[in-house]
Amino acid sequence: MGFEAWIEVSRMDELGRQDTPVHRIDARAKTVTTLLFIAIVMSFPRYEVSALTPFFLYPLSLMAIGLIPARSLLKKLFVAAPFALAVGIFNPFFDHRTAAFVGAAPVSGGWLSFASILVRFLLTVSAALVLVACTGMHRLCAGLGRMGMPHVFVVQLLFLYRYLFMITDEGARMLRSIELRSSGKASLRFRAYASLVGHLLLRSMARAERVYRAMQARGFDGEVRILHPTPLRWSDPAFVCGWTAFFVVARCWNLADMLGALMTKGEL
């Protein structure tokens, strides 16, 4: 993860602050729905592939209405893929039992479960990214707080996020100044890294002290109070119920198979 990665954070932040029908849905409703989505997707038996496909409707429609460009999401999926793939890729090696037939050709369980892992990966990761891109960090954290996340932790997330851009900026500047002085090497040497990180740490701690001073100057008493957010509207529970109904239906009945049966019957 290089510095260009934090540009992604900035872009996600911009996406999160847009104003679309999806963005206006309460953060709690979206979070609950997304978590349900992930849980239901992962509750499928390991060889299931086609039954998972209808679930793509959730992230794709949110992206469409929420004006989230597909390209940035795809890039992140690509970067995040390695671990899931690295573990999943072993399945075909260990599971040779034939689980299915494509026409007359046998397909091993290993390949099926690997395909299933891939599809699940795409679904779960895109749902998570879409949640953040359609909500924004501020509303998301406030929503999480109202759902019971400890206040100290909510504040911690908000402060981290607030100073993330500043400190990565400082780090980038320090890195650049070192790079300008070290004959074009790709990576830092250990000593340079330790020194950079050490300096950055000290500067960060000094900044934290100054921020504390400013907080005290405005009457800080240990409790960070967040402004009262907007109340729930009818569209919020409707969002949750509607999508949950769809997830349950898609879980209990293999919609893809049904569609396919319809199509092949029509052809025959």
Added chain:
Amino acid sequence: MNPPVVEVRDLSYAYPDGTKALQGISLAVGPGEAVALVGANGAGKSTLLLHLNGYLMPAAGAVLIGGTPLTRETAAAVRRAVGMVFQDPDDQLFMPTVAEDVAFGPLNAGLTPDEVERRVTKALERVGKSHLRERPPYKLSAGEKRAVAIATVLAMAPDVLVMDEPSSNLDPRGRRRLIEQLRSFGHTRIIATHDLELVVEVCSRVIVLDGGRLVAEGPATVLLNDEALMLAHGLERPHILRHLHPH
């Protein structure tokens, strides 16, 4: 003469490592006055400022705000009366949006949500940045950050405004706007700054610090025009006065 709003009597302070930062400073600022604190780096300006809102406690001597002496017990009340704007706005804008930052002070003071909302709106209007309400702080320009930082303090309705290097990092237009704002405030203002041109435009009185001591005090145009005095204490005569004859 009106009783002073800010009074410092024989204040002394030394840092934990022993360096004497302030030695026997005494001064008084009346209501509505705009006073500048000038001096070379290390003269003790910031240390003095930090005493004015109770962040530092005097080692010797006293600080009185509105007649109330500063002690650990009165520190909270003093902070409500003295609004401090620090040098780096990024240190003061720590909430997710501008509105939240401006609301921070009033919320801590225990005001009702409606009153908080009123204060936020008024403060942002006062600095002309109402349109930035929902903006996150890292998306603001230096001038906008400075203005919003001032708003965060104005929202607490303080009696005294204390500012540390308010014009640093501002472009000419931003600086001009700041000067106009400072001139328009009715609060008692104490401004520590290197920007001597700003001092001439905004402040009526100047206090010169050097090596932790108060070495000169008087009307701005007179003191700043005294070239020998300025040079003796690591300063210089501001350009704007070069066409003025001392009178």
Added chain:
Amino acid sequence: MHMSDALISPAVGGTMWAVSGGIITYCARKVKDSLRDNLVPLMGVLGAFIFTAQMINFSIPGTGSSGHLGGGLILAVLLGPYAAFLVIASVLTVQAFFFADGGLLALGCNIFNLGFYPAFIAYPFLYRVIAKDRYVSSRAVVAAIAAAMAGLQLGAFSVVLETKASGMSDLPFGTFVLLMQPIHLAIGLVEGLTTAAVVSFVARARPEVLPTAVATPAAPVRLKPLLAGLSLAALTIGGGVSWCASTRPDGLEWSIAKVTGKKEVAKPRGGLHARLATVQEATAVLPDYGFKPPETAAAKPDKPETSGPWPAVSAGTSVSGIAGGLATLLLVCLIGFVLKKRHATA
């Protein structure tokens, strides 16, 4: 080491969420009760710092690869265990949200694997014990390396346990462990060296920010608490996760059988591994878990109960299934496209 959602079952994910959530709540209360309200900005800023430090890499000579500071241990040194855990959890949360570095369902697992061991095991029982408060010394380097390695080993092992308990991976337990542990041993060494370097930098520049032996509560100097802590952790993971692996009891007991049967994992890689292996044996004879005879690596264990009988697996077996799957995808994309067009012009 960030786990993805695709390999976690809802049961395992949910359990670890409960565990991590409980620890977060506990730490939040501890931080609040500490009355050190300067922790609020400090924790936030240090979280941002760790994030940044992880983005910068240094080259490891001779290997052609690069490394960076993980940060769990140094946070524990600077903030103490409770605040450090919260900061680690917050960094992982932001990474999951914005980079898909670790899934949302798996976030509970990741927070536990990467936060609990450095903050509550490695720091108090290894680092404090060995380094005491001599931050600029060879003791400190040894302490950092030992603590970092231990923390990462425990974390990596938890990843294996959680993945196997979820039943999505066919990778045999033994092979999985052999893949994970050695890599994380090397990573632990790098993390320890880096942590020691940064800590000594801070100790030289601003020693007052580091805790002294007198100022903070006395850490136990004996070995027993260390072993007790490690055993407890292993028992919790081994026992707790295996209890919750209700969907895949066979998988875990099969891997336990593999461990005890094959003895590959019992290779002593320091006292730590032998100890964990013996603890694994202990959990294997807990009630409700039969003891399956060991099988060879090539054969796949049956998982009959939960998948349904083999012929009934309908994951796109027939032409209609495949056609249906593709058609569904196409239909979904079409819907998405139409929605996008409508809302872009609206």
